[in-house]
Amino acid sequence: MTDHTLKAFDEDIGELRALIAEMGGLAEAAIDGALAALSRRDNSLAAQVVGADKAIDELESVLEKKVVEIIALRAPLANDLREIIAALKIVGVVERIGDYAKNIAKRVPLISHRTSHEPLSLLPAMGQIAREMVKDALDAFAARDANKALAVMERDRAVDDFYNSIFRTMVTFMMENPKTISESAHILFIAKNLERVGDHATNVAEMVYYAATGTHAPERERGPDLLAEKEA
Amino acid sequence: MTDTGKSAIKMAAHNVNVFYGEKQAIRNVSIDVGMDEVTAFIGPSGCGKSTFLRTLNRMNDTVASARVEGTITLDGEDIYSSAMDVVQLRARVGMVFQKPNPFPKSIYENVAYGPRIHGLASSKADMDVVVEQSLRRAGLWEEVKDRLNDSGTALSGGQQQRLCIGRAIAVQPEVILMDEPCSALDPIATAKIEELIHELRGKYAIVIVTHNMQQAARVSQRTAFFHLGTMVEYGVTSDIFTNPREERTKDYITGRYG
Numbered sequence: 048m049t050d051h052t053l054k055a056f057d058e059d060i061g062e063l064r065a066l067i068a069e070m071g072g073l074a075e076a077a078i079d080g081a082l083a084a085l086s087r088r089d090n091s092l093a094a095q096v097v098g099a100d101k102a103i104d105e106l107e108s109v110l111e112k113k114v115v116e117i118i119a120l121r122a123p124l125a126n127d128l129r130e131i132i133a134a135l136k137i138v139g140v141v142e143r144i145g146d147y148a149k150n151i152a153k154r155v156p157l158i159s160h161r162t163s164h165e166p167l168s169l170l171p172a173m174g175q176i177a178r179e180m181v182k183d184a185l186d187a188f189a190a191r192d193a194n195k196a197l198a199v200m201e202r203d204r205a206v207d208d209f210y211n212s213i214f215r216t217m218v219t220f221m222m223e224n225p226k227t228i229s230e231s232a233h234i235l236f237i238a239k240n241l242e243r244v245g246d247h248a249t250n251v252a253e254m255v256y257y258a259a260t261g262t263h264a265p266e267r268e269r270g271p272d273l274l275a276e277k278e279a
Numbered sequence: 280m281t282d283t284g285k286s287a288i289k290m291a292a293h294n295v296n297v298f299y300g301e302k303q304a305i306r307n308v309s310i311d312v313g314m315d316e317v318t319a320f321i322g323p324s325g326c327g328k329s330t331f332l333r334t335l336n337r338m339n340d341t342v343a344s345a346r347v348e349g350t351i352t353l354d355g356e357d358i359y360s361s362a363m364d365v366v367q368l369r370a371r372v373g374m375v376f377q378k379p380n381p382f383p384k385s386i387y388e389n390v391a392y393g394p395r396i397h398g399l400a401s402s403k404a405d406m407d408v409v410v411e412q413s414l415r416r417a418g419l420w421e422e423v424k425d426r427l428n429d430s431g432t433a434l435s436g437g438q439q440q441r442l443c444i445g446r447a448i449a450v451q452p453e454v455i456l457m458d459e460p461c462s463a464l465d466p467i468a469t470a471k472i473e474e475l476i477h478e479l480r481g482k483y484a485i486v487i488v489t490h491n492m493q494q495a496a497r498v499s500q501r502t503a504f505f506h507l508g509t510m511v512e513y514g515v516t517s518d519i520f521t522n523p524r525e526e527r528t529k530d531y532i533t534g535r536y537g
Binding site: 049053056122123125127 | 492
């Protein structure tokens with residue numbers, strides 16, 4: 048990609064990308080922290096993750112201002128315009144990903160007294176995939192790499208499969224032993240939060256694809272839908 | 280509008296080449312200009328957009344060394360055929376230039392001149408109606424109705440340009456060509472001309488050459504990008520400005536050209 052004749056425009060876009068990379072890094076760290084706190088039953092780490100979300104929110108507001116400024120001063124067009132709009136939307140999504148990590152961390156103290164719970168051992172693996180999807184989607188944005196974005200979208204199915212499996216297991220647990228309902232509900236919410244992180248990473252990847260190519264990503268095959276199954 | 284969303288063709292150029300002496304200024308340009316649309320020509324200086332615009336009403340005839348090849352039709356009729364009356368053609372395909380150029384006569388006379396030589400008004404009363412209608416369509420009537428005998432050159436730049444548009448409208452054209460009509464105007468006068476272009480759309484086929492890409496984006500339904508004498512890309516304006524197909528178009532509109 049050749050540079051703009053007006054170098055200040057390239058500097059603005061460079062600054063925007065750096066800020067998004069920083070914000071994405073914080074969100075990834077929050078997911079890592081929340082998952083580590085969950086595995087190690089570490090309440091103080093969980094509290095740190097909750098506290099760190101403020102920095103993500105602050106970056107969101109800085110980035111929104113930057114995007115408005117670029118639109119006002121540079122009147123971006125074509126691929127520049129698509130990238131700036133994608134950036135604005137991605138910023139909102141990354142903020143939500145941070146919220147999910149915070150929400151997971153908040154639940155850590157509520158289940159930490161229990162020593163073993165089978166689905167609990169699935170959550171780190173599930174979280175790892177979701178976190179890597181976030182990282183790869185943001186890397187794809189930085190590199191304007193449509194193929195990398197497509198690869199992220201394809202991985203969403205794996206996260207959904209984890210969620211469906213955990214959902215079924217937890218429902219069985221709760222039916223067999225109603226005393227586990229409170230904890231099982233928390234674990235279910237954590238799984239749901241990770242599933243949403245995967246969805247949001249997929250959304251980021253879709254925006255990256257559009258920004259890079261100007262066309263929407265091809266429709267993908269969806270996994271089984273729990274709600275649809277129930278209706279059938 | 281047809282099913283394809285494209286309006287009926289008013290003018291069509293096919294394989295047009297323009298030479299100034301040995302130098303080729305336009306290479307093999309083919310384009311359809313829609314009846315109910317504003318078509319914008321954009322591109323860097325020297326790309327041929329103004330030269331091409333001038334082929335549409337044979338303004339290049341006035342340049343001794345200029346030679347036009349290919350066919351250009353108005354309602355299917357070849358405008359370069361020997362049967363075409365050039366004076367009549369220029370009444371049907373009017374033109375507004377970069378710098379407002381009113382005649383050094385009264386506001387009234389600036390508008391009345393064309394209808395008079397084309398015999399479009401049979402009496403003073405008829406002419407008064409033509410002048411008022413033309414100035415109303417040009418969005419200038421309210422500002423000048425009490426001083427129609429003042430000199431056209433005494434108006435502000437923006438008013439002069441609207442007077443020139445009124446003058447073009449007065450001879451009942453079918454197509455209006457505008458060659459950077461706002462480049463000598465301030466932003467307020469520019470906005471008034473753009474609003475006028477918007478209002479005139481549908482009554483006349485309009486083709487506008489502009490250096491200001493935001494202006495092309497604001498006023499046109501279709502945009503053609505010219506570069507080095509060729510037409511690189513022609514499409515729906517919103518597509519050109521959000522997702523151009525050609526690399527050269529993208530580089531130009533995003534400010535990466537050269």
